[in-house]
Amino acid sequence: MASQATPQASPPASPQAIAVLTRLLEARTGQQLASARAWRIDTALRPLMRLRALETLDQLVHLLLGGQEAALSDQIVDALVNNETSFFRESPVFDSVVEATTALEGEGRRARVWCAGCSTGQEPLSLAMLFAERRDKTGRGMPEILGTDVSEGVIHRARQGRYSQFEIQRGLPIRRAVTWFDGDASGEWIAKPELLRHVAYRPLNLMGEGWPIGRFDVILCRNVLLYLSAEAKALMFTRFAEVLRPGGLLVLGAGETVIGQTDRFQPSARVRGFYEPVVGGGRAVA
Amino acid sequence: MKTCLVVDDSKVIRKVARHILETLNFAVSEAADGREALDHCMATPPDVILLDWNMPVMSGMEFLRALRESSIADKPKVVFCTTENGMAHIRAAIEAGADEYVMKPFDRDTLESKLQIVGMA
Ligand SMILES: C[S@@+](CC[C@H](N)C(=O)[O-])C[C@H]1O[C@@H](n2cnc3c(N)ncnc32)[C@H](O)[C@@H]1O
Numbered sequence: 254m255a256s257q258a259t260p261q262a263s264p265p266a267s268p269q270a271i272a273v274l275t276r277l278l279e280a281r282t283g284q285q286l287a288s289a290r291a292w293r294i295d296t297a298l299r300p301l302m303r304l305r306a307l308e309t310l311d312q313l314v315h316l317l318l319g320g321q322e323a324a325l326s327d328q329i330v331d332a333l334v335n336n337e338t339s340f341f342r343e344s345p346v347f348d349s350v351v352e353a354t355t356a357l358e359g360e361g362r363r364a365r366v367w368c369a370g371c372s373t374g375q376e377p378l379s380l381a382m383l384f385a386e387r388r389d390k391t392g393r394g395m396p397e398i399l400g401t402d403v404s405e406g407v408i409h410r411a412r413q414g415r416y417s418q419f420e421i422q423r424g425l426p427i428r429r430a431v432t433w434f435d436g437d438a439s440g441e442w443i444a445k446p447e448l449l450r451h452v453a454y455r456p457l458n459l460m461g462e463g464w465p466i467g468r469f470d471v472i473l474c475r476n477v478l479l480y481l482s483a484e485a486k487a488l489m490f491t492r493f494a495e496v497l498r499p500g501g502l503l504v505l506g507a508g509e510t511v512i513g514q515t516d517r518f519q520p521s522a523r524v525r526g527f528y529e530p531v532v533g534g535g536r537a538v539a
Numbered sequence: 540m541k542t543c544l545v546v547d548d549s550k551v552i553r554k555v556a557r558h559i560l561e562t563l564n565f566a567v568s569e570a571a572d573g574r575e576a577l578d579h580c581m582a583t584p585p586d587v588i589l590l591d592w593n594m595p596v597m598s599g600m601e602f603l604r605a606l607r608e609s610s611i612a613d614k615p616k617v618v619f620c621t622t623e624n625g626m627a628h629i630r631a632a633i634e635a636g637a638d639e640y641v642m643k644p645f646d647r648d649t650l651e652s653k654l655q656i657v658g659m660a
Contacts, residue, residue: 418642422649426656427640436626
């Protein structure tokens with residue numbers, strides 16, 4: 254029965270091929286592919302294999318190691334990272350970000366918010382909608398919103414601001430959908446230019462160089478550090494602490510914490526669930 | 540336990556919706572058209588209504604208008620659930636008093652997300 258149900262099944266990949274792929278992913282992004290998620294590799298890479306008429310992961314790895322195709326390793330990394338996201342994911346967080354930002358921005362100074370690991374843009378756009386609604390209600394200006402991600406593919410999609418019917422229905426209240434998006438004939442929804450222009454997107458590997466210049470009031474890095482090694486996580490926290498303004502806040506995903514991971518951050522006394530740099534933190538060297 | 544009334548002339552859709560809603564811990568009842576739904580609501584108003592657009596006897600819009608003018612006007616949250624996915628339809632539904640709007644086809648995540656938005660899940 255099983256063989257009938259899976260006509261496309263290919264021979265299982267060799268442990269060596271899996272090892273090459275997981276090492277590539279970790280070297281590029283810091284992301285460790287837990288063995289619990291290793292089954293995803295085949296599914297995730299299927300489209301790349303089909304494009305090249307390859308049957309097995311081993312053949313793909315062979316091609317990768319042959320180095321003939323310069324873009325292949327990027328494409329593999331793009332396909333392997335987990336890009337799962339949705340509008341207003343864990344929605345109360347977004348109201349807290351707006352509140353915290355409002356408290357931080359002084360008269361006349363424009364606040365800066367950074368979504369690090371923003372995937373296809375639902376997170377920064379959710380913020381942009383709330384800030385635009387705040388502007389319409391109170392006349393306060395828009396903050397600068399930056400969205401970055403290691404995957405060029407998701408940044409390309411985020412810049413287009415096009416979402417499928419499925420994506421637009423996840424987390425986004427219908428009133429906001431019709432206010433901030435246009436429907437098109439193909440059933441896709443496109444963020445209106447007056448919303449999209451409030452978010453600047455650019456590719457950025459958090460493990461690499463080229464971090465944004467200047468300081469931020471709020472940094473959201475949600476559901477990104479989850480699969481990083483302990484050392485990589487500690488490095489990220491150190492770097493985030495350096496680019497936050499005094500009083501600035503770090504926001505992690507619901508299942509993430511700084512506790513036991515770094516001495517640079519502590520739970521914020523001002524905003525529940527957010528984190529703030531420890532003054533003088535990280536100076537002590539063991 | 541929250542109660543949900545599924546209003547759809549398709550038995551298959553009602554069954555799919557019932558199944559999902561039960562996994563989300565709703566007590567589910569069904570109606571095959573707007574008239575039947577209105578009778579049900581007057582007798583036992585549910586917490587939330589999943590409402591199809593095109594139905595014989597009384598359409599989803601006619602039902603919604605009648606509901607919002609009735610004595611239980613604001614009680615049930617109404618989530619339209621329809622293949623009509625044009626802006627004009629959506630705006631008309633909101634104007635008539637719909638709280639949320641699901642474009643078919645839908646899955647568990649979509650429905651759960653919409654029910655959360657109306658404070659029901
Ligand atoms: C699961 S998504 C989370 C998206 C969004 N922050 C949210 O919570 O809905 C994780 C994103 O982090 C990105 N990412 C992973 N490692 C990264 C790295 N080293 N540098 C930058 N982005 C990274 C992935 O490409 C992916 O888009």
